[in-house]
Amino acid sequence: MRVLVIGAGNMGLTYAEGMSKSTLLNRHNLMIYDKSRELIASLSKIEYFDVYEDIEKCLPTADIVFLAVKPYHCEEMFKELKPLVNKEQVFVSIMAGVTINTIQEGLDLEKVVRAMPNLPAQVGKGVTSYTASGEVSRIELLTVRNLLDTTGESIKVENENFIDASTGISGSGPAYIFYFMQSMLEAALKMGFSKNDSKILVSKTFEGAVELFNQSDLSPESWMDRVASKGGTTRAALDSMDDNNVKELIKNAAYAAFERAVELGKEK
Numbered sequence: 395m396r397v398l399v400i401g402a403g404n405m406g407l408t409y410a411e412g413m414s415k416s417t418l419l420n421r422h423n424l425m426i427y428d429k430s431r432e433l434i435a436s437l438s439k440i441e442y443f444d445v446y447e448d449i450e451k452c453l454p455t456a457d458i459v460f461l462a463v464k465p466y467h468c469e470e471m472f473k474e475l476k477p478l479v480n481k482e483q484v485f486v487s488i489m490a491g492v493t494i495n496t497i498q499e500g501l502d503l504e505k506v507v508r509a510m511p512n513l514p515a516q517v518g519k520g521v522t523s524y525t526a527s528g529e530v531s532r533i534e535l536l537t538v539r540n541l542l543d544t545t546g547e548s549i550k551v552e553n554e555n556f557i558d559a560s561t562g563i564s565g566s567g568p569a570y571i572f573y574f575m576q577s578m579l580e581a582a583l584k585m586g587f588s589k590n591d592s593k594i595l596v597s598k599t600f601e602g603a604v605e606l607f608n609q610s611d612l613s614p615e616s617w618m619d620r621v622a623s624k625g626g627t628t629r630a631a632l633d634s635m636d637d638n639n640v641k642e643l644i645k646n647a648a649y650a651a652f653e654r655a656v657e658l659g660k661e662k
């Protein structure tokens with residue numbers, strides 16, 4: 395199996411690195427291509443994949459092709475790739491908002507997987523949702539899943555509506571967590587903690603809470619009840635959040651991202 399990653403930016407490199415560390419591929423079966431000559435020159439020193447500056451030399455030899463360019467570059471990329479693709483190849487797109495149908499029409503082929511990763515993929519802790527066109531076989535889909543899992547975990551979703559929905563939860567989600575972290579950091583600084591101590595207090599609190607959650611079957615609500623006692627400090631904080639409708643506001647924010655993902659898809 396030969397895999398080509400098109401677009402050596404943040405996400406393309408993350409996938410190339412993830413796949414290179416797995417036992418799924420040997421080094422010379424992992425290829426990366428980018429249209430930027432400077433980027434290609436700087437990547438040529440990296441040992442764990444083969445870097446290409448001519449699409450003609452790598453695309454025809456690939457079995458699975460990852461599309462990792464920005465969505466607004468897809469039309470231009472389709473024109474470049476179309477004469478070189480064959481219908482047996484499986485294309486895996488991580489481009490936000492670009493539908494399976496757009497890719498099938500743009501490249502005149504059938505086998506397309508659409509995936510929505512998230513930023514923690516960079517540290518092997520990503521979560522990716524994916525769905526595929528009916529022409530992708532079960533074996534091909536299993537292979538793609540194994541490749542996606544090299545950056546964390548993945549879940550197969552029923553249709554593209556869930557890809558847009560997962561943009562609102564896991565795709566954009568890391569930014570919501572950073573928003574919460576930023577608010578707590580600002581509160582800690584205001585209380586007089588140093589920058590360094592604030593960082594430790596906040597990051598360890600997040601890490602510890604997630605670990606507790608992962609190691610049990612309790613819901614976040616049950617965990618909240620365990621931390622909060624009647625008339626205590628945590629209850630004061632949670633009551634303040636409830637009085638200000640924070641939960642509803644966060645749900646609305648996730649829906650705003652979901653709706654924007656749908657809108658972006660229609661603009662393509």
Ligand SMILES: NC(=O)c1ccc[n+]([C@@H]2O[C@H](COP(=O)([O-])OP(=O)(O)OC[C@H]3O[C@@H](n4cnc5c(N)ncnc54)[C@H](OP(=O)(O)O)[C@@H]3O)[C@@H](O)[C@H]2O)c1
Pocket residue numbers: 400401402403404405406427428429430433462463464465467470471474488489490510511512513565
């Ligand atoms: N970052 C995230 O957290 C995240 C999460 C989910 C999905 N995604 C999706 O991942 C995709 C990649 O995002 P990114 O942040 O990695 O983008 P990026 O850092 O801009 O990387 C894209 C790379 O592709 C290159 N490129 C553009 N057109 C090309 C072409 N025709 N052929 C080959 N290479 C081409 C770009 O070169 P130039 O810079 O010269 O244009 C750039 O080096 C996007 O579609 C995004 O929607 C990202």
